[in-house]
Amino acid sequence: MPKTPHYDAPSVMDQGSIWILVAAPSIWAAHFLVSYWVAAVYCAKSTTGALGGLMEPRWIAVWLGLACIAVIAWLGVIAVRRYGGVFVIFEEITESSERGRDKFIGHVALLLCVLSVVAIVFTIIPGLVFNEC
Amino acid sequence: MLSGCDGRHNWMAGAGEESAQVKTLFIVLMIGAGVIWSAVVGAAIYAHKRGAHPNLEREARQFVIWGGAVLPTVLVGALLVWGLIILRDITADDGDLTVRVDGERWWWRVIYETPEGDVITANEIRLPIGQRALFRLTADDVIHSFWVPALGGKMDMIPGRETTLTLTPQTLGSWGGLCAEFCGGAHALMRFDAIVMEPEAFDTWLAEQAEPAKLSADNPGFEVFQAEGCGACHTIRGTDAQGPVGPDLTHLASRDKLGAGMWDMTPTNMARWITDTHEMKPDIDMPPYPHLNGARLDTLVDFLMRLE
Numbered sequence: 001m002p003k004t005p006h007y008d009a010p011s012v013m014d015q016g017s018i019w020i021l022v023a024a025p026s027i028w029a030a031h032f033l034v035s036y037w038v039a040a041v042y043c044a045k046s047t048t049g050a051l052g053g054l055m056e057p058r059w060i061a062v063w064l065g066l067a068c069i070a071v072i073a074w075l076g077v078i079a080v081r082r083y084g085g086v087f088v089i090f091e092e093i094t095e096s097s098e099r100g101r102d103k104f105i106g107h108v109a110l111l112l113c114v115l116s117v118v119a120i121v122f123t124i125i126p127g128l129v130f131n132e133c
Numbered sequence: 134m135l136s137g138c139d140g141r142h143n144w145m146a147g148a149g150e151e152s153a154q155v156k157t158l159f160i161v162l163m164i165g166a167g168v169i170w171s172a173v174v175g176a177a178i179y180a181h182k183r184g185a186h187p188n189l190e191r192e193a194r195q196f197v198i199w200g201g202a203v204l205p206t207v208l209v210g211a212l213l214v215w216g217l218i219i220l221r222d223i224t225a226d227d228g229d230l231t232v233r234v235d236g237e238r239w240w241w242r243v244i245y246e247t248p249e250g251d252v253i254t255a256n257e258i259r260l261p262i263g264q265r266a267l268f269r270l271t272a273d274d275v276i277h278s279f280w281v282p283a284l285g286g287k288m289d290m291i292p293g294r295e296t297t298l299t300l301t302p303q304t305l306g307s308w309g310g311l312c313a314e315f316c317g318g319a320h321a322l323m324r325f326d327a328i329v330m331e332p333e334a335f336d337t338w339l340a341e342q343a344e345p346a347k348l349s350a351d352n353p354g355f356e357v358f359q360a361e362g363c364g365a366c367h368t369i370r371g372t373d374a375q376g377p378v379g380p381d382l383t384h385l386a387s388r389d390k391l392g393a394g395m396w397d398m399t400p401t402n403m404a405r406w407i408t409d410t411h412e413m414k415p416d417i418d419m420p421p422y423p424h425l426n427g428a429r430l431d432t433l434v435d436f437l438m439r440l441e
């Protein structure tokens with residue numbers, strides 16, 4: 001039995017809302033942008049030119065990245081708990097029901113969470129390898 | 134025509150530590166790609182031959198998840214780290230010697246940093262074997278790109294910025310260098326030789342390059358040079374000619390090639406360079422001198438060919 005009746009608009013991150021789908025990729029995009037901006041501003045302001053240090057901005061990208069991954073993990077938990085998302089769907093979802101939709105949304109959201117975490121890790125790696133701008 | 138195919142410009146020649154690293158990465162990638170491709174195609178053929186097996190669905194899906202998602206993510210991550218480490222190494226900021234190269238349309242200003250001061254030359258780069266040379270690259274007008282494929286990586290030269298690149302040559306010889314970023318009319322004629330020498334021979338060469346030109350002030354060829362206004366653009370150290378626009382000509386004749394790595398350094402090519410400049414190299418900032426001929430031209434060419 002669906003908790004939310006049809007005529008009630010779903011609240012932001014509640015069952016039935018599709019916001020959970022865009023949340024994780026948006027966090028990834030935001031982390032990418034902020035990391036890029038911070039590094040660019042640091043390098044532009046660095047007095048040592050091209051050989052200026054990336055030592056400080058790299059930690060901003062790392063800690064921000066870990067925070068983002070934590071939030072995405074929490075979204076993943078929501079996708080599993082509230083939406084009943086699973087990694088692999090074995091039976092086809094054919095019914096046009098709240099339950100079927102939720103399960104599908106949960107499944108996609110979960111996969112997007114995994115993708116976003118991988119992407120954030122890949123964004124952080126170059127910052128850890130390079131010491132210079 | 135396909136200069137990429139002869140040895141001088143071959144990036145697989147492995148004549149430098151940096152190009153050898155890139156070559157290893159390339160070979161590992163190719164072999165890895167071959168293995169993965171064979172495995173995927175093999176699995177597809179096997180699956181096709183065997184037909185559907187509904188009771189193995191779970192295993193099949195696990196196989197797809199591990200083989201199709203987890204493994205590629207891990208492999209791509211590992212390759213990313215490896216590639217980044219190579220990039221970091223070849224753009225490092227230290228070397229046994231430092232060379233500043235400034236990309237101009239369409240030639241190269243080359244400055245060796247030595248304890249005694251800067252040694253300025255152009256259009257030819259000589260390097261001691263086994264030593265790591267740090268290149269600090271800039272551009273004067275538009276974006277150029279500095280590349281000696283046989284020795285190592287390629288790096289853009291950006292106006293208003295300095296980029297770095299290291300080359301550690303491992304094989305003696307004259308390797309081809311070129312501009313790898315389209316920069317206008319004579320872009321394809323913007324080349325240079327990178328000559329790898331024994332360290333002692335390199336030291337002698339560098340000491341010679343540091344010297345001013347050896348010529349007497351009343352040299353008739355130099356008089357033509359000055360009368361024609363060449364000295365407004367070109368520098369010959371030790372003389373009044375101090376023009377900053379074109380390549381330093383102090384030791385012009387010591388270079389293997391004329392016109393930024395293009396033609397053999399011969400009197401015939403030199404005479405043609407002066408009278409038919411734009412036929413040889415279109416669009417360049419140097420004006421042609423078609424009125425120069427006969428004895429005057431010969432004297433000038435003779436003078437230039439003695440700038441060793």
Ligand SMILES: [Cu+2]
Pocket residue numbers: 236237239276277278312313314315316320323
């Ligand atoms: Cu160029």
